[in-house]
Amino acid sequence: MDWTKAKNILMIALLATNLVIGLTYYATIREKREEWVIQAQNTAAYLEELGVPLETEIPNRPLKMPVLFVRFEPSDPEADTTPVYEDDIRVESTVSSVTVIPIDRGDNRREVVSASYALLKYLAAMEHQEKAPVGIEAIELIYLVDTYGYDGAISEDTAVPAWKLSLQDGQVFYVNAYGE
Amino acid sequence: MSQRNTNRTEHLKTVILVVLFFTTILLLYLLWTLDAQNRFHLPDILPQRQALEVPKAEDMLIPEQVVYGIGDGSYRQTETETQRIFEKGLLALRTLFAEEGASVSEITQAQFQDAMREYRSLAINFAYVIPFGELCNRWEILRPAGSEVIQGMKALAFSEAAVRSLFIADPEGNKYYRIYGQSEADVFAGMTEGMDLTELTAYYTVGNILGGDNDRLIPLTAQSELVPLRWREESEAVSQSVRQALAEALFGENLDFVRRITDNFGNVTYMYGYGQKTFTQQVDGVLEYKNETSDEANGGFFGDLETALAFMAAHGTWDGADERELRFFLTNVQAVSAGRQEGYRFWFGSKIMDQSLFYENSSPLQIEVLDGQISYYRRDLISVESNGRTGGLRSAQDPANVIAHNYNHIYNVMTGNLLSVNEESAFEYVADAVREIRMGLVRIANDDWLQPAWVLETTGGQMFYFSLYEAIPIGMSE
Numbered sequence: 001m002d003w004t005k006a007k008n009i010l011m012i013a014l015l016a017t018n019l020v021i022g023l024t025y026y027a028t029i030r031e032k033r034e035e036w037v038i039q040a041q042n043t044a045a046y047l048e049e050l051g052v053p054l055e056t057e058i059p060n061r062p063l064k065m066p067v068l069f070v071r072f073e074p075s076d077p078e079a080d081t082t083p084v085y086e087d088d089i090r091v092e093s094t095v096s097s098v099t100v101i102p103i104d105r106g107d108n109r110r111e112v113v114s115a116s117y118a119l120l121k122y123l124a125a126m127e128h129q130e131k132a133p134v135g136i137e138a139i140e141l142i143y144l145v146d147t148y149g150y151d152g153a154i155s156e157d158t159a160v161p162a163w164k165l166s167l168q169d170g171q172v173f174y175v176n177a178y179g180e
Numbered sequence: 181m182s183q184r185n186t187n188r189t190e191h192l193k194t195v196i197l198v199v200l201f202f203t204t205i206l207l208l209y210l211l212w213t214l215d216a217q218n219r220f221h222l223p224d225i226l227p228q229r230q231a232l233e234v235p236k237a238e239d240m241l242i243p244e245q246v247v248y249g250i251g252d253g254s255y256r257q258t259e260t261e262t263q264r265i266f267e268k269g270l271l272a273l274r275t276l277f278a279e280e281g282a283s284v285s286e287i288t289q290a291q292f293q294d295a296m297r298e299y300r301s302l303a304i305n306f307a308y309v310i311p312f313g314e315l316c317n318r319w320e321i322l323r324p325a326g327s328e329v330i331q332g333m334k335a336l337a338f339s340e341a342a343v344r345s346l347f348i349a350d351p352e353g354n355k356y357y358r359i360y361g362q363s364e365a366d367v368f369a370g371m372t373e374g375m376d377l378t379e380l381t382a383y384y385t386v387g388n389i390l391g392g393d394n395d396r397l398i399p400l401t402a403q404s405e406l407v408p409l410r411w412r413e414e415s416e417a418v419s420q421s422v423r424q425a426l427a428e429a430l431f432g433e434n435l436d437f438v439r440r441i442t443d444n445f446g447n448v449t450y451m452y453g454y455g456q457k458t459f460t461q462q463v464d465g466v467l468e469y470k471n472e473t474s475d476e477a478n479g480g481f482f483g484d485l486e487t488a489l490a491f492m493a494a495h496g497t498w499d500g501a502d503e504r505e506l507r508f509f510l511t512n513v514q515a516v517s518a519g520r521q522e523g524y525r526f527w528f529g530s531k532i533m534d535q536s537l538f539y540e541n542s543s544p545l546q547i548e549v550l551d552g553q554i555s556y557y558r559r560d561l562i563s564v565e566s567n568g569r570t571g572g573l574r575s576a577q578d579p580a581n582v583i584a585h586n587y588n589h590i591y592n593v594m595t596g597n598l599l600s601v602n603e604e605s606a607f608e609y610v611a612d613a614v615r616e617i618r619m620g621l622v623r624i625a626n627d628d629w630l631q632p633a634w635v636l637e638t639t640g641g642q643m644f645y646f647s648l649y650e651a652i653p654i655g656m657s658e
Binding site for chain 1: 193194196201214436438440443447449453
């Protein structure tokens with residue numbers, strides 16, 4: 001057997017394979033980014049058309065995030081609450097009387113829905129409630145602990161990625177970033 | 181020199197090949213992770229080598245007891261080999277139905293009771309009603325025209341009053357039937373031949389022993405070799421594997437993204453959505469699953485039972501049961517509905533080392549099937565540390581004594597009336613309310629030992645537990 005020839009053929013075959021896989025990988029990422037950018041442009045245009053002021057840029061970079069396991073500690077209602085962060089991502093809870101302490105991240109990551117999706121969800125919710133949408137001041141991806149749906153006293157819970165839309169009237173609107 | 185250069189080039193090529201190969205794997209992994217949510221886990225991809233052993237639905241239908249009427253007001257009752265006797269009874273039913281001119285006629289409750297009480301008789305009793313049509317289909321028994329009127333069966337009975345007949349009772353629907361053929365074959369003799377009743381415990385009606393009209397049966401005396409058994413929740417290894425298998429199977433690849441909640445007591449709940457699907461692991465080892473089912477076709481009694489058994493087998497319910505000498509059987513069935521969805525809820529009891537095991541307020545396994553899908557499942561299994569026999573029989577308290585010593589307590593609980601009442605009327609009330617009294621091991625809250633007990637069931641389904649040898653109240657169901 002001519003090993004020199006065999007090695008040459010194998011090298012060429014593997015190079016070609018890597019090239020194809022690499023290009024596919026790059027194309028997929030690029031496609032996803034472009035999709036988010038286009039979605040953001042279209043959503044901004046749609047908001048403008050509706051006359052809903054948008055005072056911030058719509059995030060347009062796709063990313064994957066795991067869930068975040070947290071525990072609750074009673075907080076002093078008189079003390080100033082300092083924001084809690086996990087790797088630069090703010091952690092918030094729907095319960096104001098407790099302090100959220102991050103414990104651990106989930107093992108696996110899932111792609112979050114786009115900020116444009118969150119904005120459209122907000123518009124749909126306003127339409128459903130027959131209210132006029134309020135201008136958007138800020139859009140932020142956070143970890144949210146939503147204790148709704150469980151009646152017992154909770155000591156540990158799960159925070160999921162959520163888009164937080166800060167509205168011009170001071171209200172906030174959360175959208176589950178896993179799209180559930 | 182040239183040879184050395186060639187060697188160096190070949191080495192370099194080999195290194196490049198290895199690098200390229202690993203680069204291919206890395207690129208493939210990156211491409212795969214773009215869309216996949218989970219990490220690469222080889223055991224998930226390889227086929228499962230162990231085939232699941234799903235118990236047969238038929239094997240779960242075990243008659244609660246077989247009662248032999250002697251015809252003189254006394255009875256003999258057995259709780260062993262009941263399934264074999266039931267199979268024999270079904271054979272007799274098949275033969276009878278196959279006869280030309282086989283007929284079904286509805287009889288009254290009094291006629292049925294007369295046939296059981298006044299003559300030698302044999303009644304195979306279940307704790308629940310089995311849809312009769314489905315039962316016949318399951319055992320491939322061809323039903324003659326006219327037998328469609330029989331909807332449910334709780335007892336299959338035979339009597340010397342009509343030796344060529346067979347009786348079917350559905351006391352809950354107050355329906356009683358007599359099935360008879362044209363042949364001269366003695367069905368009753370066929371069922372009872374070779375039976376040695378002398379070794380069975382004698383039973384009498386509550387009315388005969390305590391006075392009144394209650395025709396439920398209780399033993400006059402009893403002996404037992406039961407002793408207290410130390411119990412514990414099933415081992416951490418079994419429990420952990422079952423919990424993991426259940427959680428993974430119920431939530432699939434979403435398990436890493438469902439909400440995990442720990443309450444202040446340490447109970448862990450996995451929740452999908454806002455409670456469409458929840459799975460709770462309680463600190464006391466109980467596992468509970470709830471699921472919002474969608475509208476599908478109803479599976480029927482046996483279809484739903486098979487769905488339930490397949491679900492429990494697939495999720496490790498019987499893992500380690502053999503080693504623990506645990507045996508499960510169906511103890512209760514209830515037809516349920518939710519909106520347009522219909523199905524059954526099944527309760528499974530267990531025998532541990534051949535001894536009936538009772539839980540003060542629950543049962544080891546409970547599962548509900550709605551429109552062919554599992555909507556509820558609860559698992560609460562235990563292990564015991566030694567066998568429950570001393571080797572010697574002891575006299576247990578007579579059931580009549582148990583009732584006589586405790587009728588005030590039973591009356592107070594049943595009526596909610598804690599004030600003293602006329603003793604005679606309280607006794608009569610209790611004697612009338614007795615539905616069944618059985619012997620077994622009972623798991624009482626906050627007691628690490630399974631206690632030998634008399635288990636008294638009253639009308640309405642409330643259970644009272646009394647120590648077997650002292651007749652002292654040790655617990656009751658809520």
